[in-house]
Amino acid sequence: MDSLEDIWKSVLELMGQELTEVAINTWFSECRVVAMDETGLTLMVPSEFKRGVIASRFLNTVKGAVKQLFSGDMEVRLVGERDVKEPGVIGSSDPEQYTFDKFVVGPSNKFAHAACLAVAQEQTREYNPLFIYGESGLGKTHLLYAILHEVSKRHPEYKIVFVRGGDFMNELITAIQTGKNVEFREKYRSADLFLIDDIQTVAGKTSTQDEMFHTFNTLYESRKQMVFTSDRPPSEMPLLADRLRTRFESGLLADIQPPDFETRAAIIKNKSMKVGLSLPNDVVNYIAENMTSNVRQLEGAVLKIRAQRDLMNAQMTVAEVSRILKDMFREKSPYVPTPDDIIQETAKYFSISPEDLKGQRRTKNTAMARQIAMYEIRILTNLSLKDIGDIFEGRDHTTVLSSIQKIEKNVRNDQEFSQMIRDITANINSRQQ
Secondary structure (H helix, E strand, O other), X not given: OHHHHHHHHHHHHHHOOOOOHHHHHHHHOOOEEEEEEOOEEEEEOOOHHHHHHHHHHHHHHHHHHHHHHHOOOOEEEEEOOOOOOOOOEEOOOOOOOOOHHHOOOOOOOHHHHHHHHHHHOOOOOOOOOEEEEOOOOOOHHHHHHHHHHHHHHHOOOOOEXXXXXXXXXXXXXXXXXXXXXXXXXXXXXXXXXXXEEOHHHHOOOHHHHHHHHHHHHHHHHOOOEXXXXXXXXXXXXXXXXXXXXXXXXXXXXXXOOOOOHHHHHXXXXXXXXXXXXXXXXXXXXXXXXXXXXXHHHHHHHHHHHHHHHHHHOOOOOXXXXXXXXXXXXXXXOOOOOOHHHHHHHHHHHOOOOHHHHHOOOOOHHHHHHHHHHHHHHHHHOOOOHHHHHHHOOOOOHHHHHHHHHHHHHHHHHOHHHHHHHHHHHHHHHHHHO
């Protein structure tokens, strides 16, 4: 089980070079590798709809990542859901490797680890909710599963609900469409332990936030433990409802930072031993010095080295490892977004069409999106004010300048607005991946 989970994590890491994090979370968050042989691997996709989308739109991307990992063509077979859920644990495929004893603790994650362990071992009831935040790939999901395992062992009778923020939203939409709101609420509000991964995805979704608010209140009043993970703290989610923000901040917030050199080296050694790979210290140090972003990247590197050793009889030297990992070390080429890229991402953020954004509609939402798009084009490209105006159905340069100045003023004076601009800019830049 461990090796299959590791392989899929490495494939996702490689797919991240081509797809945005949003695309990966949307279409692949529920997938896992359930079998592998010399001809290829079998990927379980529980949703028939997602299976169809992956087959038609993303299968070549998955195959490309698998080919890159194993340095050869391999088939990718898509299958439906199997019985992978443990009794008493709702909504989780429950990777067995994610336990506290397999989590490498270092200065960057020591506090978050201690807080999660205290919650799991019921050392305190004051950390409710527990809110863990940090960038992708640093171990937040590992800690959620570790809590799940520890509590399941101590209280096998507990009803534990594990869900990703996006799946919570999708389930709510389905419940509304099918008239099963009562069943939906019973599932979540009767939990003894409520674990939510990537809670930031509910921000800005009015109905989902309302449902989360009432679920939170019900569980809190019943003294049921809640644990959330996010890529940022509640204070940096401008679209998060204030009443949810205050509740998320009412418990304990703990951040996870990228691992330092010593922790990276320990992670590489730990992972290598687990997969039966013996790496000399100079190789371990070389990888730790050159890969600094996240844990998934380190684990993916170890998996790739092992595959090269097994399939190509590669030697475990610094020179050979440098060759094997050159694609993972390679810096991304400079990326300059086009005006169309900027318009597409800004329109998507505000849930309007690119045509409306460029056109004459004057609703408050559309006008704001249009001004932001003009601002983003100005700072991310070398277009003149006149050139920008021509893109937006011939608006003159004074209109463009006024729009840009308005956005600049809001960025300076409004922290939440400034965070929104950073989010949109990040979405634009992520199109290169």
